[in-house]
Amino acid sequence: MASIGLAIFSAFSSVVAGALSVANALNPWGATSTKDHSWQKPSPTDRRSPCPMVNALANHGYLPRDGKSVSLAQLLTGCREGINLGADATLLVGVKALQTSSTGNPLTFHLDDLSKHGIIEHDGSLSRKDVAQGDNHTFDPEIWATVRAHFTEDKISIETAAAARKARLAAAPAANPEFHMSDADVNFSFIETCLYLRVFGEGINGNAPTQWVRTLFEHERLPFEEGFKRSDKPLTIADILALEKKVKAASA
Numbered sequence: 458m459a460s461i462g463l464a465i466f467s468a469f470s471s472v473v474a475g476a477l478s479v480a481n482a483l484n485p486w487g488a489t490s491t492k493d494h495s496w497q498k499p500s501p502t503d504r505r506s507p508c509p510m511v512n513a514l515a516n517h518g519y520l521p522r523d524g525k526s527v528s529l530a531q532l533l534t535g536c537r538e539g540i541n542l543g544a545d546a547t548l549l550v551g552v553k554a555l556q557t558s559s560t561g562n563p564l565t566f567h568l569d570d571l572s573k574h575g576i577i578e579h580d581g582s583l584s585r586k587d588v589a590q591g592d593n594h595t596f597d598p599e600i601w602a603t604v605r606a607h608f609t610e611d612k613i614s615i616e617t618a619a620a621a622r623k624a625r626l627a628a629a630p631a632a633n634p635e636f637h638m639s640d641a642d643v644n645f646s647f648i649e650t651c652l653y654l655r656v657f658g659e660g661i662n663g664n665a666p667t668q669w670v671r672t673l674f675e676h677e678r679l680p681f682e683e684g685f686k687r688s689d690k691p692l693t694i695a696d697i698l699a700l701e702k703k704v705k706a707a708s709a
């Protein structure tokens with residue numbers, strides 16, 4: 458059943474991605490990712506999200522630096538140019554992102570719309586407080602320190618990533634009587650761990666350099682200076698799901 462659903466989603470993603478890339482080619486619509494990809498600190502009026510990667514892409518100008526009215530075409534282009542995330546994998550989260558939209562146009566969203574709880578944003582984040590604790594979107598050094606404490610080696614293995622996530626999911630309800638995660642929240646939380654392992658690690662084998670992952674979370678910057686190079690091949694949903702299986706097995 459799940460694989461039929463995935464096949465339908467993948468087919469849908471390919472159609473949407475195809476249509477959007479034609480639109481991209483015809484129209485500067487998707488070309489707002491500026492040529493200047495230097496890291497720049499966001500200004501006080503720039504909007505940012507609870508996602509370290511989306512924020513990093515905006516800080517590098519792969520997404521609009523002001524974080525406003527981001528379209529799926531811009532998300533696809535930005536994720537491709539910045540980290541070579543394939544259209545299917547980008548749409549996995551991107552389609553949900555549109556459900557948070559407060560722009561007045563259901564085809565765009567502001568990055569801070571992503572803080573809307575219960576669509577993608579969930580309790581038990583690796584580096585953010587729960588919604589009942591107030592700020593569910595800003596990087597929280599204290600929470601992150603408890604997660605980072607698991608990263609004692611140069612590289613983060615699947616087992617280490619799974620243990621860090623599991624410990625955080627055990628600590629969060631102890632600190633928040635209103636803690637709640639739906640099955641979908643738990644699934645997104647697995648996917649987020651898989652995303653950082655896939656973008657920075659060795660294929661579907663984990664081993665993401667600790668320094669690169671810390672740079673992403675702590676500075677919302679892509680770790681180019683630390684040696685990160687965007688993959689030559691697009692990173693696919695199949696990769697993420699293969700990793701998810703392994704992270705789940707290591708969490709059992």
Ligand code: HEM
Nearest residue numbers: 507508510550554571577578579582583584585649652653
């Ligand atoms: C493609 C569009 C994407 C959207 C719309 C998106 C959105 C989000 C949102 C709303 C959250 C908050 C979840 C929470 O409550 O913790 C989140 C978390 C996260 N995202 Fe993304 N994301 C995207 C892509 C990526 C990619 C490519 C990566 C790769 C590294 C990534 C890594 C993460 C991580 C590691 C977290 C967990 C943060 C934490 O738990 O503290 N995301 N994302």
